[in-house]
Amino acid sequence: MCEQVLGALGHCSNHWCSRADRHFSVVWSLSPLTTPLRWAIGRFKYRAEGLWAGVFARLLVGFLDDHMPWFDGYDLLVPVPAYTGPGARRRWDHMGAIAGAMTPLAGSRWPVSAGAIVKVAETPAFAHLPLAQRRSCAEARLRHALVVPAGPAVRGARILVLDDVFTEGSTLREVARAMLRAGALEVAGLAIARQPWTRGPP
Ligand SMILES: [Zn+2]
Numbered sequence: 001m002c003e004q005v006l007g008a009l010g011h012c013s014n015h016w017c018s019r020a021d022r023h024f025s026v027v028w029s030l031s032p033l034t035t036p037l038r039w040a041i042g043r044f045k046y047r048a049e050g051l052w053a054g055v056f057a058r059l060l061v062g063f064l065d066d067h068m069p070w071f072d073g074y075d076l077l078v079p080v081p082a083y084t085g086p087g088a089r090r091r092w093d094h095m096g097a098i099a100g101a102m103t104p105l106a107g108s109r110w111p112v113s114a115g116a117i118v119k120v121a122e123t124p125a126f127a128h129l130p131l132a133q134r135r136s137c138a139e140a141r142l143r144h145a146l147v148v149p150a151g152p153a154v155r156g157a158r159i160l161v162l163d164d165v166f167t168e169g170s171t172l173r174e175v176a177r178a179m180l181r182a183g184a185l186e187v188a189g190l191a192i193a194r195q196p197w198t199r200g201p202p
Contacts, residue, residue, distance in 0.1 A: 023176035029194035057101035138170035148182035155183035166191035
């Protein structure tokens with residue numbers, strides 16, 4: 001899950017990697033979260049510099065194409081949903097913009113469905129929360145803000161969820177949980193960047 005080298009006993013120090021209730025199967029990332037990537041994602045996400053959508057879309061689809069045997073079995077690409085309604089922290093759905101730019105590039109190989117899961121209320125920002133609080137905040141708030149609209153999109157599908165930065169998995173866990181409950185067969189993650197795991201278990 002976190003791409004660390006396993007210890008002598010074959011175990012990973014990231015507690016998520018051995019948890020049966022994480023709901024998502026596996027997470028891929030294009031790169032560790034480097035300083036230039038953090039800058040580019042920040043310009044895009046927080047300053048709404050929309051031109052980055054095409055850059056990130058091309059990188060993500062290029063990664064899918066380059067690693068075809070891994071991604072052959074996924075039926076649907078779904079961006080992590082954003083809330084952009086009244087009271088939203090940002091009125092800008094940055095992952096939705098990337099998904100939109102991926103649609104013509106991914107073609108019929110990987111259909112993109114931005115509406116397969118939606119977020120109907122604002123939730124506290126995770127970025128500055130301590131690790132231990134992220135999971136409880138996700139369970140208490142994010143879980144109730146995620147809705148999978150009725151319909152055939154998710155049922156029976158193997159889904160790859162797109163996100164900007166994968167940190168410790170609390171967001172993906174809730175997205176995966178909601179889509180599995182709606183009938184998805186598998187939910188995995190694909191992030192532009194991964195925060196390298198530097199902390200031990202809580
Ligand atoms: Zn691990």
